[in-house]
Amino acid sequence: MKSRAQSILRDVFGHQAFRPGQAEVIEAILSNRHVLAVMPTGSGKSLCFQVPALVLGGLTVVVSPLVALMQDQVAALRLCGVAADSINSGRRRAENVATWRRVVAGGTRLLYMAPERLMTEPMLAALAKLPLTLLAIDEAHCISQWGHGFRPEYADLCRLHDLFPHVPILALTATADAVTRDDIAQQLLGGRMEHVVQGFDRPNIHLSVQMKRNWKQQLLDILARHPNESGIVYCLSRKKTEAVAALLQQKGFHALPYHAAMDQAAREANQNAFITDPVVIMVATIAFGMGIDKADVRFVVHTDLPGTMEAYYQEIGRAGRDGAAAEAHMLYGLGDLRIRRQFIEDEASSPERKRREHKRLDALLGYCESPSCRRIPLLAYFGEVSEPCGNCDICHHPVSCVDGTPMARQVLAAVRQSGQRYGAAHVIDIVYGSLTEKVRRAGHAQLDSFGVGKERSKSQWRSLIRQMVASGLLKLDIAGYGSLMITPKGCELQGGEERFFYREDVVAPSSRSSEPSANGRKTKAGQSAPAEEPLSDEQGDLLARLKALRLHLARQRDVPAYVIFPDRTLIDMARRCPCTKEEFAQVNGVGTVKLNDFAEPFLEAIAANAPPSSDPR
Template sequence: MSDPRSILQSVFGFDAFRPGQAGIVDHILDGTPTLCVMPTGAGKSLCYQVPALLLDGPTIVVSPLTALMDDQVAALKANGVAAAAIHSGRMREDNVEDWRRFQAGEIKLLYLSPERLMTGRMLAALEPVAPALFVVDEAHCISKWGASFRPEYEQLAALRTRFPGARLAAFTATADAATREDIAAKLFGGGGEIVVHGFDRPNLFLGVEPKAKARAQLLDYLKDRRDVSGIVYCLSRKDTEAIAEVLVAEGYRALPYHAGLDAAVRRENQEIFMAESAVVMVATIAFGMGIDKPDIRYVVHLAMPGSMEAYYQEIGRAGRDGRPAEAMMFFGLSDARMRRQFIDQDGEDDAHKRREHKRLDALLAYCEATRCRRLALLAYFGETGGKPCGNCDVCVDPPQLVDGTREAQILMSAIVRTGQRFGAAHVIDVVRGADTEKIRERGHDQLPTWGVGADRPKPFWQGLVRQCLAGGFLELDIEGFGALKLTPSGDAVLKGRERLEIREITLSRQEKRRQKMTALPDDADIDTGLLAELKGLRKTLAAERNVPAYVVFADATLIEMCRLKPATIDDLGLVKGVGPKKLGEYGAAFLDVIAGRS
C-alpha cells in the first residue's frame, strides 16, 4: 500500500489528515530532512508513523523518556502496528527478544533513548539493518540555544554521516527561530526543510494574576474545578508536597510528583493521574514531558517558569483533546528574583546567561501584557499579524491604560536616593512612609521621597514595580541580592524625557476576570451517562492490558460515539479514531454499552 491516506484510514481510523500533516508526510517520503514545529496535540506522531509504515526499511524513533516510549508503543500495537521500545526499564530478556524480532524485520518502529542509540555497539549493530528513517522527538533538546538542552542529544548530529542513506526527521512543540536554525544545522548540516505548523492553541484560555497569598488564590481558583483533572506546577519539592497536602485536606484527589520521590511512587502517581478523572497532579517540572492525557482541563503555575519556551511547553499539556482548557499563572517579584539567581548561578558561559535573561525578560513582559496575551505569546515565536483572541484575561477584561509617569518618578527617585542598593520591599516602604528599623537606621525617613506615595496601597506599588521591570525601565541586580536599579529608559522617565503609560492597577480586577473566563466543557449536547459508561469500559479494558486509557480510545472518539450512537460494527468503523484492529478487539464491547442506553 503506497498511499499515505490509505494507511491513515486503514490503520489509524481517520478519514483525513489534519491541516499541515500531509505536507510533512510528503517531505519525509521524498527524502527531505525535515524539522517540524507543531503545537502540542496537533498530531505530530502520525506525521512520522504513517511514512514509517510506507518505507521499506525500519524506523528508529529517538525519545527522551521511557514512559513516553512505552505509551507510544502501546498505542501503535493497539492499532496493529509492530513496534517496540528497548530501554533499561524492561526485563533484559524482553529487550533481547524485541531486538531479535527487529533484526528479523518483524518490527517496523523501534524506540530508543539517545544514550542507548549513540553507543558504538548499537550504531554498528544498526548498520546491516539499514534503517530507512531516523526520527528525533523533543528535538529542542539538541540545541544549546533552547531552554531544555540535553548534552546526550548533541551526539545525534552524527547520524547523517553514519547513515547517509537514511531519512531524517525531527519534531518539537517548542522552539524559537534561533533554536530552530540550530537544530537544523546540527541534525541536517544546514540543509533540509523547517516546517512551522503554528504555535497557537486557541482552545486554551490564558490568564495571569499577581501573586498575593498563593495558597488562598489556588484554592479560590480550584473551587469550581473539583470534577476535572489538572496540573499545578510548583518551584520546589518542598512546595510540591506542601501544596498537595493542602489540597488533600480540602478534599481534592491531589498527588505530588518530583524527582526526590521514590521512582515507584512517581510511577504509581503518574498512572493514577493518567487513568482516573478529577485528579490534581502537584508537580515540579520533573513531570510533564511525554504526558498525553487528553482531558487535562487546566495547568496552574504557582511560580513563574524559567522562560517562554518552558511556559509554552508546560501549558501545552492542557486541552490536548481540543476542548476548552485553561492556563493560569500566579507570579510575583520574588519569582523573577529567584529565576535571575538560577540563571546567574548556572555554570554556563556568559553568552548563555544573557540569552536566558532575555528569555526571562520576555516572560515578564508577557505577564504584564496590556494587549492580547495570546498575540504576545505567538509574537515571541515569530508569529505576528493576528487579531486579538478573545480568549485570554486581557481580551476578556481589557486593562485601562493611564499615565503613570508621576508615580514612576516617585518610585525611581526613591530607588536612586537609597543608592540603588535595595529590593522592592524596602523601596516601597520608603515611598509609603513606613516606620521600620531598617528605614530609621539608614536615615531613609529623612529623604524627600519618604511617604510621598502613602496615598497608594502596597499592592499598587508592587504592581508598578512589576510593570517597570517588564517594560525595561527597571532591572534586578542579582549580585546585589535583588536590588532595583534604573535602566537608561528608566532614567529618561525619572528626568522627564519620557512619559510612562501603565496598566491601571486595581484590586477588584482579578475576580472580575475570573468570572468571565471561558466556561469549562459540560458535554451538554451528548448523553453524559453514556459517556461515563464508555469511559468505565475503556478504563477496564486499559487496566486489563496495562496501558493508558487513551490507548484504547481517545476522549474525542468516545464523545463521537455518544453523538452518533452507532448500532453496527460497520457504523462504529466510521467513527474517527476507530481503526480495523481496535474495531475487531473492542467493537462488540462498546456496541453493547451503546445499545444498553438506546
C-alpha cells in the first residue's frame, strides 16, 4: 500500500515526496489504526486523509466545520480528478439528493459534511449500509471542551467509533496543547489513538508585541516597513475591520475588508484579489484565513488581543508559508483584556469551562509580558522546549529587567505551602495578605508566606506571576482549575540555582524597537532560517502573469483562485519556466488531470513571457 500511496501522491496531486508527518499518519491509517494528527497550518493535513481515501477505495467521510471550506476542498479535488462531493446547508435540497445518489451508487470517494448533518439518525443509518473505509475529522480541537474552539455539535462525534467500530478514525488539528490532545483522544476512542505531533516552531516568522498607545499610528508604522508586500491585519470586530480598511485605503494602501457579514460575492472577490495580487492587505476578522493557501504573506498584524494562544498561533501561521522571512506583530491594551474577559463571561458555558478559558487568556498575557525571548513561552505552551530564538523583538532589543528573584521565591513559597492547588488570584491573596473568606477557610492566613508582599499592588503581582509562567518557573494546570504548579526550573530557583529577572514596565518604548535585525531572521540555533532564493525580477514578472491567468481560469470555473493552483505551484513554475508538457509535469503540485487541463494555457503564458532569443549570426 505504501507504493500505491506514493503513486497517488505523485500522479493525482503532483508531489514527489510527503512532507514531515504525512507518511507516518497515512501508514497508520492504511494499517487500520486510529490517529490524532497535530500539524501546523500549511503543512498539508488534507493529504493525510485524501491519499488514504484513494488507496482504500470505498467511501471516506470528512467532517468539516465550514461550508465554504468544504466547497473549496471539493472543487480542488475535482480539479485533480478525484470524485469528491459535499452535502451541506449551502446547497439546494435537489443538489444534496443528487449527491447522495452518487454516493450510494459508489461514484464518490470523499464526502464532506458538517457534524450536525452527519450525526442525524437517518444519515448514520444510511452510511451503515455503505462501504465506509475512513472517517476524517478536521478541526478536531472543536471536540474538546478544553480546546479553544469547542463546538457542541462536535461533541456528538464521540459516538462514531461505537457506530462504526471497524473504520479507522483520523482526527486533525493545527492547534491543540497537550491537555486538549489527550481529551480529543479520550472523547473519540477512550484514549486509544496514536498521536503524530509535528513541531510548532516557525523560525522564519519574526515575533513582536507592543502595548497600544496610538494604535492607528502604530499600525501605519508597521505597514510602512512592508512596502509593496502582502499581509493580513486582524481586527476584533466587523465594524473595526471596515474602519481600518478605509483608513489604509486613505493612506494609499491596497487594503480590502473581509468579515462574515459581507455579501458572499464581495467576500469572494476580495479573497481572489488577495490570492492573486502580490500587494493586497486583507483587513479581516477571524472569519478569514481557514483554507487559504497563499505562500507570500509577509506579515500578520493583530490590532487587538487574540482570544487564545492557539488562535494566535494559527493566525500568525498564515505568514511566511514559503519559508522566507515574515513578521507577526501584535498590539494589545487593557481594553482588549476587558473585552476578552467579558466574551468569556458572556459565553453560554459551564463555570468550569469559563475558569479554563480565563487561564488560557492568562497564558497569552504571559506571552505578551514575557521578559525574555517570545518563542520560549509560545512553544512551551504547546509542550516544546526552546532556546532564545534571535528572531523576536526582545531577542533583538532586550528589555530592561530587574532582579525579581526574592519576589519569585515568595510566590513559589506560597504555591508550595498551599499545595499547588490554587490559581493566581488565591496565591496573590496569600502573598498580599488579603484575608478573604477562601483564605480563611483554607487556613492559609497561618502560612509563612501570608502577607510577605503587601508592599506591592495586586496588579504588580499578577504581572510578575504571568512572567513567571512565561519564563517556565510556573505552569498552569488548565486541565484542572488553572492551578499554579512549580516546574523543575522553579524548583531550581527555590534552591538557589537560578535567578529570575522580570520587566516592570511592559509598554514598548517605540515601534522601532520591534524592527527586525538588518542581518535577517535567526533560528533557535542562531542560523539563518531556511528559505529559497527570492525570485528574480523576470521570475517575479512571470509569477504575476501566472497569477492573472490563474484568476481568469478560476472565474471561468467559478472557484477560488488558489483551487486552480496554490502559490507554491506558481512559484515553482516561475522558477522552472517549463517549455514542454513533460517539463510542466515536473512542477510541484501538477498531477495527471491538471497536466491535461492546464498545461497548454500556462505553457503559452510562460512562452509569451520569455525574452526573445538572440540571433547567433
